[in-house]
Amino acid sequence: xxxxxxxxxxxxxxxxxxLRLSVTDRCNFRCxxxxxxxxxxxxxxxxxxxxxxxxxxIARLAAIFAQLGVRKFRVTGGEPLVxxxxxxxxxxxxxxxxxxxxxxxxxxxxxxxxxARVLREAGLGRINFSxxxxxxxxxxxxxxxxxxxxxxxxxxxxxxxxxLGPLKINMVVIRGLNEHSVLPMARHFxxxxxVLRFIEYxxxxxxxxxxxxxxxxxAEIVETIAAAMPLEPVDx
Numbered sequence: 359x360x361x362x363x364x365x366x367x368x369x370x371x372x373x374x375x376x377l378r379l380s381v382t383d384r385c386n387f388r389c390x391x392x393x394x395x396x397x398x399x400x401x402x403x404x405x406x407x408x409x410x411x412x413x414x415x416i417a418r419l420a421a422i423f424a425q426l427g428v429r430k431f432r433v434t435g436g437e438p439l440v441x442x443x444x445x446x447x448x449x450x451x452x453x454x455x456x457x458x459x460x461x462x463x464x465x466x467x468x469x470x471x472x473x474a475r476v477l478r479e480a481g482l483g484r485i486n487f488s489x490x491x492x493x494x495x496x497x498x499x500x501x502x503x504x505x506x507x508x509x510x511x512x513x514x515x516x517x518x519x520x521x522l523g524p525l526k527i528n529m530v531v532i533r534g535l536n537e538h539s540v541l542p543m544a545r546h547f548x549x550x551x552x553v554l555r556f557i558e559y560x561x562x563x564x565x566x567x568x569x570x571x572x573x574x575x576x577a578e579i580v581e582t583i584a585a586a587m588p589l590e591p592v593d594x
Contacts, residue, residue: 365427376430377423379416379451381444385437387465388502389490391530391559394567395502413443417450420457430459432486439468445480452481459483463528466513467505474513474520485517486526491539492546500536514552526553533559533574537582540574544583 366374384404388395411419420431431451438444439462451460461484462477469485489510491497497507517525527547531537540556547554556579561568583589 373427375428376432377420377428378432378434379420380434380436381416381438381441381447382410382436384440385435385465386440386467386503387437387505389488389500389530390502390535391500391532391568392562413447413450416447417454420451421454424454424456429457430461431457433460433462435463437465437467438462439464439473445473445476445482448477448480448482461486464488464513465501465505466510469513469516471516471519474516474522478520478522482522484524484526485522486528487514487517488528488530489514489543490529490531491536492542493539496536496539500532524551524553526555528555528557530557530559531574531579533572535572537574537578540579540582541586544587548587 368374385393387393388398420428433444433448433451435441441447448460448462451457460482462482463486465488487510489497489507490500492507494506494508497510498504514525514527517523527543529536529539529543531540543554556576558576559568559573580589
């Protein structure tokens with residue numbers, strides 16, 4: 359497929375190949391680092407349906423970006439699985455000429471085995487899951503909707519059974535809240551073939567009360583794991 363204009367690049371001259379598509383601003387979790395319940399309570403006004411792009415509009419824009427050189431689409435939200443019939447959009451994206459990779463980021467709360475299968479059949483390739491602890495007390499203190507770890511682990515199994523992968527597990531680490539979960543997470547996912555990614559706590563639009571002293575740094579994360587499970591660097 360030929361581009362009708364030169365492929366855009368960033369300031370370092372690298373071609374722009376990836377595009378994130380947010381399909382909703384709604385989420386069924388109230389994670390402290392993203393959508394704290396103090397700001398996103400029962401009376402919070404999310405975007406009305408009329409202000410959201412339809413699947414047809416998203417697919418049309420995605421096709422234009424594909425002509426500009428984009429090859430990978432990541433479907434996100436909010437929580438993208440709260441958007442009804444999201445597999446319809448996945449199928450439309452998969453049919454765009456030049457697209458080689460379609461991924462989705464999810465908290466896993468709505469990913470049943472049937473839903474995972476339908477998404478895979480529609481053309482989804484991979485899923486990134488958010489999971490910030492392995493014990494229910496810590497995890498519920500983060501998601502603030504009383505959702506248990508076991509359901510997320512089941513969703514990960516559902517995705518694997520559907521042939522989605524490689525699966526990635528994202529853990530946001532906050533000092534004083536879940537840094538004690540770093541090593542248990544490393545041990546749990548070691549040898550599974552899933553990619554575990556630790557993310558430093560960061561400010562997101564001044565909505566989470568971020569403070570520098572709450573950051574458990576990447577260096578500390580590496581040191582914590584290496585003390586019990588020797589690490590080996592991989593090629594970039």
